[in-house]
Amino acid sequence: MxxxxxxxxxxxxxxxxxxxxxxxxxxxxxxxxxxxxxxxxxxxxxxxxxxxxxxxxxxxxxSEHCSYKSSKVHLKQFGELPQETPIGPMLAGIGENAGVIDIGQGYAVSFKVESHNHPSYVEPYQGAATGVGGIVRDIIAMGARPIAVVDPLRFGPLDADDTLRVLPGIVAGVGGYGNCLGLPNIGGEAVFDATYLGNPLVNAGCIGVLKHEDLxxxxxxxxxxxxxxxxxxxxxxxxxxxxxxxxxxxxxxxxxxxxxxxxxxxxxxxxxxxxxxxxxxxxxxxxxxxxxxxxxxxxxxxxxxxxxxxxxxxxxxxxxxxxxxxxxxxxxxxxxxxxxxxxxxxxxxxxxxxxxxxxxxxxxxxxxxxxxxxxxxxxxxxxxxxxxxxxxxxxPVYQRPYARPDWQDTLQADAAEALPRPRTGEELRATLLQLVASPNLCDKSWITDQYDRYVQGNTVLAQPSDSGMVRVDEETNLGVSIATDCNGRYAKLDPYAGAQLALAEAYRNVATGGATPLAVSDCLNFGSPEDPAVMWQFAEACRGLKDACAELGVPVTGGNVSLYNQTGETAILPTPVVAVLGVIDDVTKRTPSAWSAAGERIVLLGETAEELSGSEWAHVVHGHLGGRPPRVDLAREKALAALLREASALDAGLLTSAHDLSDGGLAQALVEGALRHMVGARVDVAAVAEDPFVALFSESVGRVLVTVADGEEDQLVALAERHGVPATVLGTTGGDSLAVEGHFDAALSEVRSAWTATLPAALG
Missing domain, CATH: 3.90.650.10 (PurM-like C-terminal domain)
Incomplete structure (x- = not known):
């Protein structure tokens, strides 16, 4: 206890x-x-x-928070990674107030993510506000001018009394402090799960810019x-x-x-x-x-x-x-x-x-x-x-005992692929509407509209885009991009793979905007280190993150560990939040996350398998968590990122939009692509998977939904083939509905009503 x-x-x-x-x-x-x-x-x-x-x-x-006495033995492996990015050596790394990396043209960027979880439960507004203030001071201590913040958040069920107590104050604290500082909030997440009830996660990140000589x-x-x-x-x-x-x-x-x-x-x-x-x-x-x-x-x-x-x-x-x-x-x-x-x-x-x-x-x-x-x-x-x-x-340095819990095999054996699934077109349509209205997939503008995303005038991309992007140099248009991600359900099913999936998603999100991923900061949120099962989750997540960073060629510049995140005997989902920072030579060539014109061709990059365990569908429709998470293929992620960067950097900019597939699968990506500018789409998913349900709701990773001008799809397919990335032409943008040929047609007005109503209805 x-x-x-x-x-x-x-x-x-x-x-x-x-x-x-x-x-x-x-x-x-x-x-x-x-x-x-x-x-x-x-x-x-x-x-x-x-x-x-x-x-x-x-x-x-x-104390645990300051000395990392339970985590040091596992964190030291991050120092074994090559201390350089795709651009050059790190200028400052683990052990400093924040990491600092070279981004070219004489500029460097300092960035870091930290937690302020428990104070934000006790006093939501001040806990969150001072979390932002603390991370900003870490950045200025390196000699950098802060230019943007991000806020990965986790809450209990949306309808729980305590969530309704803490969420408004936390959001107001993040927004109030950052807005008063004049810093744009360009990214983050808001995730809901029962394990965070009584123990919300308030992670705050900051990016700062400096010249090399100012370190x-x-x-x-x-x-x-x-x-x-x-x-x-x-x-x-x-x-x-x-x-x-x-x-x-x-x-x-x-x-x-x-x-x-x-x-x-x-x-x-x-x-x-x-x-x-x-x-x-x-x-x-x-x-x-x-x-x-x-x-x-x-x-x-x-x-x-x-x-x-x-x-x-x-x-x-x-x-x-x-x-x-x-x-x-x-x-x-x-x-x-x-x-x-x-x-x-x-x-x-x-x-x-x-x-x-x-x-x-x-x-x-x-x-x-x-x-x-x-x-x-x-x-x-x-x-x-x-x-x-x-x-x-x-x-003190503790060698905390850790062991794979007895229940892990039972959990992984309970696969979601065996759950009843929709079969008819009307059932697929109803499932789509149910999922887009769920707390984790619904419109988050109730939260993000409380943040100033464009102050300073250098914001290029912000919520709800896949990644945030800010311009660093107004003459050359040099810019940086950041994304934070983690699916705690995946980490519960397999903490080694879950950490890698968090990194892969953030890496992919940075690449969808046209940036080159350079380096990682992390915020590792776990339960009590005195529980051997929790320490096993932590050890596996660290090992998974280290191995994935080595394969992707991105170093860990620093981060934060937050332990004792549990209420009584209930630990939070293991939540290794990963922030990936990238660089883009010219922000005018960034790729938006959603299409804005009719008549464009929709193409799915990557392969789809029947991977439903840990998915939003299993979580929302069945209240189920079991099985194994989607398989991560880091070599495929590197190839996909290279393809996206090359397509973005072409003189004409081949891609008109790019949006990664993650929670909610292809269906959610189509919804978000269509609703951003209220331009519909008609797609045929027969080539994606034999079962239309799998095609729409599988959460296989390493996939991105892109659009190109009509007639450019052959060039994209050829470019994808050269990078070894499968490409499937799905259909065309346009109209006022989302139509899945042979299955259903959902009016955008109806989808938008479902998507936007959830948070205002709960929070007012």
Whole structure:
């Protein structure tokens, strides 16, 4: 069952402080989330009992969220991948605030995806908002200007009371923070499943752009250099925050730990962005770190550990919103919109001048030393004296037991292919209408219309397109593309294949727009690591993702692990969200996701098999999950992506649209292609599969629905043959209905009514 210990509250920290000063009193290390052996190790490292501040610092930095103590042993394999993209070597990778890759023309892109799941359950608006704020600060810490955000979301059943509680607040938080920052939201997902009830997933991603020479890393070097804290004041919000809350399970009635969720101020963050970028341009910053999870505990220890190894700080210099905060609370606070910089003494006046220009408070709180120790004082008294690496990087590493669960064979044997299926044309038509109205396949504009997708004027593609795309250079039209994907049902059926399918879909979605996939960031959301079945899912997903990245030739630049995502004994579907970033030389040659004119020829690229297990059809119509997920063929995915890029890059742009087939299969792709511009289609699916139901609703992967101008289909078929990709001409665009020859004809007005009604009816 879930751990129901209370969060580190003021009374708890007072007890810690009292115990630290009384050698005869036991320290309440368990109340801070530490295990007995971890507490013993801290005493061994220090050669004494820790002070209250040291105990607080170790507790947050050794939490699951900050230390990755259960996942490190599996994540290290990503570092074994070639550290280069199809363009060249990575500029920064795993271990930095965010990955940075070369995209050509002297530009680089920083991108990353992170989770803010548990805080968003406790306080939906602020949890989601500060998730966006945190990922944006990771990007600016690399020296990049943020240019876009994405938001992969997961919720419980749409009609559940708790979903109706959290969803509006989460969406408002994502939109409110990002809109105030002036960042377009260009991608993401909204998925519903019963396992996310009581444990929604709020993953947030950000893309930033920089020149190669502007790259900054998080380290504190140079004895005598000054340590500056700048941005918002430190308050009591977020004490323990995500570092503790994301490191325990939820019980059946709510979160096991309820620390104060961070409170965001996007207008302060906007000032912080502009101030930081000007500080970089003025070349007055030697090292920099944002203050996210674990706050000052993280920033001081990580900067010192990655630098010369020593730092001395005066904690009473930290600007406070609440003067009653104790040193332990200041160290644990996760108040938002704060950064820490290392500055040479000769540059401090210029640094402060720039901060004053942007009305950003900045205070020198310490200096870099060569002692190899992190020393922190509070009104002249030393409250922290630790080797910083032991806090930031040398925390516990668990070899959690993992084993393939006994129920996995039974689950995989229960294939959806044996379920009753529609046979007549009218039954096929009814199934299509039922699926397009289902929460996972319906129109998501109730959500995406709350996001500004076009602010800054450089958005090329955004929801509901397969991928988001933004222009980087207005003169050359260089651009980048991003897609995030994961089907948790596939990962439940086979976590190794499920992770590969997530990567393949994101890779394919980037390619449909005409971009070249370059690199991966991930957000690995799983249940409790103390469950051997969950750890097996995690280990298999990591292995699958690593093997797939190796075959596709894309490195993992970094990411996030979120564990303990479960309510009581119910773990979420294993959800390894994968973000793929791509580059396109000329965004004017991008391929849209839907056709807009009548008389174009519709062609299906790829092969269709009878693959229905884990499908939306099985989920919606039968409430069924069993069997094996669709087979992934990574060599075929590479060939398909190469074909799409070549077809897009041709002078005339051979493709008029390209839309990948995933959830809902060919039927859903046809619906979305037709409804985007209300231009219908007539198709013959006889050549796709013998059974029209399989042709329409199979979720075989490695497939894309494309259109070309009338008369160009032969050129496309020939190009596809050269790439080894099967191509089937299905029919023609036009009319006001979706017609499947010999089976049914559905008016677009009727399909659109079904597709658009679901979220407004539930959410208002």
């Amino acid at each position: 879930a751990d129901t210990r209370s969060a580190p509250s003021r009374s708890t920290l007072d007890t810690v402080a009292v115990a630290a000063g009384d050698p005869d009193r036991d320290q309440p290390w368990a109340d801070l989330g530490l295990k007995a052996d971890e507490y013993d190790r801290i005493k061994e490292i220090l050669g004494r009992r820790p002070t209250a501040s040291e105990l607080a610092m170790y507790s947050v930095m050794w 900054h890393l998080a380290n504190a070097t140079g004895k005598g250099n000054l340590v500056v804290l700048y941005g918002a004041r430190t308050g009591g919000d977020g004490i323990g925050g995500v570092s503790v809350l994301a490191s325990e399970t939820f019980d059946a009635d709510g979160p096991a730990k309820r620390p104060s969720v961070q409170v965001g101020d996007p207008f302060m963050e906007k000032l912080l962005i502009e101030c930081t970028l000007e500080l970089f341009a003025a070349k007055v910053v030697n090292g920099i770190q944002d203050l996210g999870g674990a706050g000052l505990s993280c920033a001081t220890t990580e900067l010192a550990s990655a630098g010369d190894g020593g730092m001395r700080c005066e904690l009473d210099r930290v600007p406070l919103r609440d003067s009653t905060l104790s040193p332990e609370e200041i160290l644990m606070s996760e108040s938002q919109e704060r950064m820490m910089a290392v500055v040479e003494p000769a540059n401090i006046d210029r640094f402060m001048e720039i901060c004053r220009k942007w009305d950003v408070e900045a205070v020198v709180i310490g200096e870099v030393t060569d002692t190899g120790r992190l020393e922190i004082t509070w009104h002249g008294e030393t409250v922290v004296d630790v080797p910083p690496r032991t806090v930031a990087h040398d925390g």
